[in-house]
Amino acid sequence: MNRDLLxxxxxxxxxxxxxxxxxxxxxxxxxxxxxxxxxGPRAHGAVIFADSQTGGRGRMGREWQxxxxxxxxxxxxxWPEVSAEALxxxxxxxxxxxxxxxxxxxxxxxxxxxxxxxxADGKKIGGILVESRLQGDRAAxxxxxxxxxxxxxxxxxxxxxxxxxTSLLLASGKFVASESFAACLMGRLSTCLASGLDGPRxxxxxxxxxxxxxxxxxxRVALAGTEIVGTFAGIGPDGxxxxxxxxxxxxxxxxxxxxxxxxxx
Ligand code: BTN
Numbered sequence: 001m002n003r004d005l006l007x008x009x010x011x012x013x014x015x016x017x018x019x020x021x022x023x024x025x026x027x028x029x030x031x032x033x034x035x036x037x038x039x040g041p042r043a044h045g046a047v048i049f050a051d052s053q054t055g056g057r058g059r060m061g062r063e064w065q066x067x068x069x070x071x072x073x074x075x076x077x078x079w080p081e082v083s084a085e086a087l088x089x090x091x092x093x094x095x096x097x098x099x100x101x102x103x104x105x106x107x108x109x110x111x112x113x114x115x116x117x118x119x120a121d122g123k124k125i126g127g128i129l130v131e132s133r134l135q136g137d138r139a140a141x142x143x144x145x146x147x148x149x150x151x152x153x154x155x156x157x158x159x160x161x162x163x164x165x166t167s168l169l170l171a172s173g174k175f176v177a178s179e180s181f182a183a184c185l186m187g188r189l190s191t192c193l194a195s196g197l198d199g200p201r202x203x204x205x206x207x208x209x210x211x212x213x214x215x216x217x218x219x220r221v222a223l224a225g226t227e228i229v230g231t232f233a234g235i236g237p238d239g240x241x242x243x244x245x246x247x248x249x250x251x252x253x254x255x256x257x258x259x260x261x262x263x264x265x
Contacts, residue, residue, distance in 0.1 A: 001021040001049045001050075001051060001178055001179060001182060002021070002179055003019065003020075003021040005179045006019070006021065006049075006179045006182055006183055007019070009179060009180065009183035010182070010183035010186045010187060013190045014044075014045045014190065014194065015045045015047060015076065015186060015189060015190040015193065016045065016046075016047045016186055016190075017045055017046070018035070018043065018045070018046035018047070018077075019046075019047050019049075020046075020047070020048045020049065021049045021050075021051075022048070022049065022050045022051070023050070023051050023052070023068075024050060024051065024052050024053070024054060024068075025048070025050040025053055025054075025073075026053065026054050026055040027053050027055050027056055027057055027075075027145075028048045028049065028050045028053065028056075028073050028074060028075035028145060029057065029075045029129065029131055029143045029145040030055075031048045031050075031075065032046065032048050032075035032076065032077040032143040032145070033077075033131070033133070033141075033143055035048075035077050036077050036079065036133075036140065036141035036142075036143070037140075040079065040140075040141070041079040041141075043077040043079060043141065044077065044078055044079040044080070044141075045076070045077070045078070046076070046077040047074060047075070047076055047077075047186065048074065048075045048076075048077070049072070049073065049074045049182065050066065050073045050074075051068050051069050051073075051178075052066050052067060052068040052069070052073070053066035053073050056073060056147065057129060057145075058127060058129060058147075059116075059127065059129055059256070060256055064127070064129070064147050065157075065158065065161075066147065067152075067156060069151070069178070070149070070150060070151045070152050070156055070167070071147060071148055071149045071150045071151070071152065071167070071178075072146065072147065072148040072150060072178060072181060072182060072185065073145075073146075073147055074145070074146050074182065074185070075143050075144065075145040075146070076094075076143070076144045076145075076146075076189065076193065077141060077143055078090070078141060078142050078143070078144060078193070078197075079141040080139075080142070080197050082197050083199075086196065086197055086198070086199050086200060087132070087139075087142065088200065088238060088239055088253070089196045089199075089200035089203050089204065089238070089239045090130055090142070090144055090193065090196050090197075091115060091116035091128045091130045091144070092112075092115070092116055092196070092200075092203055092204070092207055092239050093189075093192040093193050093195065093196030093203045094116065094128040094130070094144050094146055094189065094192070094193070095112055095116040095117070095118050095126070095127075095128050095207075096112070096188075096192050096203060096206055096207050096210070097146075097185060097188035097189040097191075097192040097193070098110075098118045098125075098126045098128075098146060098148055098185065098188075099111075099112060099118055099210055100188045100192075101148075101181060101184045101185040101188050102118070102120070102125070102126075102148075102168060102172075104184050104188075105168075105174075105176045105180060105181050105184050106168050106172040106174040106176055107172065107174075108120055108168060108171055108172040108174075110125060110126075110171075110210075111210055111211065111212035112207055112210045112211050112212065113211075113212050113213070113257065114211065114213065114235065114241045114257050115239075115241070115254070115255075115257075116128040118148075119212055120166050120168075120171035120172075121166055121171050122212075123163075123164055123165055123166035123171075124149075124164055124165050124166070125148065125149050125165075125166050125167060125168065125171060126146065126147060126148040126149065127146075127147050128144065128145065128146050128147075129145040129147075130142060130143065130144050130145070131143045131145065144193070146185075146189075148168070148181070148185070149165060149166065149167035149168065150167055150168045150169065150176060150178060150181055151167060151168070151169050151175065151178075152165075152166075152167035152169065152170065153167075153169070153170065154170065168181070192206075200237065200238050200239050201237060203239070204235060204236075204237055204238070204239050207235070208235070211235065213232045213257075213259070214232065214262070214263050215231075215232060215233065215234065215263060216231055216232065216263030217231065217232040217259055217261065217262055217263050218230070218231055218232075218259070218260040218261040219231070219232050219241075219243065219257050219258070219259055219260065220257070220258045220259075220260050221241065221243070221252050221255040221256065221257050222255055222256045222258070223252070223254055223255035223256070224254075228243060228245060228250065228252060228255075229245070229260065230243030230244050230245035230246075230250065231243065231244045231263075232263075233249060236251050238251075240252060240253050241253075241255075241257070
């Protein structure tokens, strides 16, 4: 990521006053955490990019592959003083910003898979990992980490991901330079994260038309060694997944979703 070029395309708002572009990092989330630990609230809005990561992390303990120059690996350091309810919608705010940037830079329609995956052609094109830390019983900032596959060809994905992963190039046929995508993403994040920090309602409403799930789809949610199977009944005002399970409505706040059956199938 060429920082000078990026700064000709994006004028920092509250987001990006601190802007680091690294060739290689273990994980951009770790670097953002370092800034929060060193600077506390002054790190709020810092943005860290890396062209590649040697230890990129995904949700649920998974690995996130960031081969050199093929995608976006970025983390945003936040030190918000807001309710836990507002914090809970930040992953969704991040994935909505990715969806908007894909549309704006490549005209690519994508969808959201709960809780915060971005899909194109039914395959994963981006994901969000939010990590927070407590000091005693006080929040000590949080990191929103975002990975987007931009320029991968099929051969660039490991065998295990070929059937389930895609990139902006594969899904749209367009080559979008990482600086162009990053600039657009930062603009969208600047708005979506600020809106999310004000409360979940507007983010949840903006995300509503973009869910890949349809009412009546049967979903399985894996969480903490157990699983819940139910029919999709929407997304709650707080961003929770609403499932009908044995005639009762349940709100799910965390987990990994697999679709078992399409509505009506
Ligand atoms: C997921 O879908 O499981 C979340 C993937 C998040 C990957 C990004 S890449 C930038 C940041 N640094 C990391 O180590 N992970 C996130």
